[in-house]
Amino acid sequence: MSVWGVIGDGPWGCALAARLAGADNDVRMVGLGKRPRGLPKAIAYSRDLGAVLDGAERLLVALPPSALEPALADMAPHLQGHHRVVTTARGLTPATHLRATEAFRTLTAVRQLAVLAGAADAEALMAQKPVGLVVGSAFPSWADEIQRSLASPTLRLYTNPDPIGVELANALAAVFGVAMGAARQAGVGPATESTALTRALAEMDRLVQGMGGRPNTAYGLAGLGVLGEIVFDGGGHAFQAGLALAKGDLDAACAHAEVREIARTFAARAERQHLRAPMVRTVDALFAGVLDAQEAVGALMSRAARPE
């Protein structure tokens, strides 16, 4: 039996903790409030971060990017080289625009890092529906251990040696999901939606590589997989935000705060790194109210001609 610490008691933390406990692991969850309802009894719950970190070297960190940096300040004094971390955070930190594993690398002593991503939501995981996820890590033995610990007949886990690409693609898919929602609402038609989809993937691939990931990771489960889910489902935050933006309902769009924040932080990071990101910048401008949908389509269509 392996000891796992789960940091974060939101839906993702609870769903994954339940999966770990179901695979006969000793799971110790840390949260800020009361024990979540429905959390399996086998999972210990506490508010004592230090005790959990001191007792578990395998850590699943299910915190949003906005909560990450303050949490890492609390975690750092308890983290040593033997700790291994897998994160589920989707997006970049608000002020410094770091990926979650980048924040861990910068602010703590942990080196063995992994990221869990893919086209599945916490509800499906908790309900034991069949889903697939990908573990990105440059440490093969850690990725294998996560795979062994979580995989089950209803959870198919793949490994990928490009954690940066997996992490970026997983978050960028949400931004491009907004664009796809906006295109649907604008009624541009299937042909133009297809064009938008291919351009979105090309931009995702370019940004992933520009920010340190590998070619083609964008076309895997974390990128194309997640974007496909957003478009096929049509009910998720990203797509709904896109629909609202195309209607000009900024308040409704900004209610999807996580998606808005991903667009903002990626636009800022792309600018800082001098990376070409027309769709990401357009989505950010839509959220900021700088452009409306018609202007956005016009701006994207009138760019200089390029080879594919």
Next chain:
Amino acid sequence: MNAPLFQFNRHRDDIEREVVGRVVDQLGRHAGNDPVRSYQLVLNDAAFHEIHRLERTHGREAERLDSWQRLARRIGRMGADELREEVQRLAAWYVGDVVGHFDRRVYRFATSALPVGLSALFNTTDLANGFGALRDLSKRIQIEGDLDLLRRLADEGTLVVVPTHSSNLDSIVLGWSLFEAGLPPCTYGAGKNLFTNKMVGYFMRNLGAYRVDRRLRHVLYKDVLKTYSQVLLERGYHSLFFPGGTRSRSGEVEQKLKLGLLGSALAAFSERLQRGDTRPLYVVPVTINYPLVLEAETLVEDYLKEAGQARYIIEDDEFSKAARVAHFAVKVMGLDTSMVIRYGAPLDLFGNRIGPDGCSAGPDGTRLDAARYLTRDGVPVADADRDAEYTRQLGREVARAFLRETVLLPTQVVGWLLFERERRMAPHLDLFALLRTTSGDRHDMAELCADGERLLQALRALEDAGQLRLAPSLRSAPVDEVLDEAVRTFGMYHAREAVERTTEAMVVRDPKLLFFYGNRLAAWAEGLREVLA
């Protein structure tokens, strides 16, 4: 001073035996658990590479072609014992060729004679005043960094010194700086071609350098080298290696590092832990910053000729000509600008900073136990993939340290400024066209000073942000003086002047040299270009 190298000769035979034994065992597992097949593969690989090489070689070495050809014909008929004996024989031969030597008398002589010798080249009046000469060399070569901490770390553990590499003089000036800073001598691998200079070879051979023959590409030889360096580290010998692999041809600060010997350091640490030896290894990034580079002309020619696919070994450069080295030394000693050897903050093998207490420290200052990076559930676990990734991460940390600890000098800044202005004036020209056509271009002094002022402000901001370091004159002197200092320095040594100053303009004379020296700023060029735009 904890200087294991002083006792090297006493342990030399034992070290050789250990290396040969380990190499033979390791290579026996080269193709899984089948020693016969493993040794056959290793010997075939060695024979193939050596025959290929020797067929293109003339002179005494070519005489060995015959024996390799005979071996190649025999391998398939050799039994298990014979194969092992042959691998052992070759391993012992190569170890004998590689292994260094340390003569304390030579060390004492070299460390006392080098400053006097170099200073005497500069100013004969100093011959009458040995101490004066020593002081003078200290002025010409500045040593910076937290040397107190490094001296303490050298007593508590093993230093792995990793410098940038611009010139074949690096190991000489760095060796002197270790002595001057009160740090112990380091063993290091030096290209066999450097030993052909008899005098330099004599000193290197007796000061702990071991010989690396870069022409040998086969697995057996590479394993001998890797194992030898690892055994030395395991035994606590402070070591030095150039992670850039070879001298920077373009003049840039190296960012693509070879990780082999950093990997050996981690393997040595792991091996020590398994023996219960918890002494740490400390990685010390060092930047060697020359206002003038002895081999600048050859290096940049080589970079351009091969369009980045540089010759790995250059045997006919300025370093091979004793008179040229002496000429260079005289000129460098006469410069206004000092060369700077900057010892960066030490790191552990996982890229963590080392605190004042000699322990690894996390970014928040948490004291770390480096051994725990190699454990799983409290037990040390061998994991080659994990260690390879640790080493890649350490390599990136060293590359970042190289940038942070680079000390920019006026020749480099002015080289970049002038070449960048040329790029802006002719944005449609590629690098080679620029280098061909810009000799004789005039840069109006008023415009140049305005651009120079903006550039200096940007560089000072980068220094304030901890991204690089500047020579004192770049920190405070007016741009006009910086330009003058660079022109004077360029004019001191190179056969063809890089740039000429008239009353109203600077005239480009050798764009290749400006390109070479300016490339030291390449890592920051994108941001700096915006400042000039």
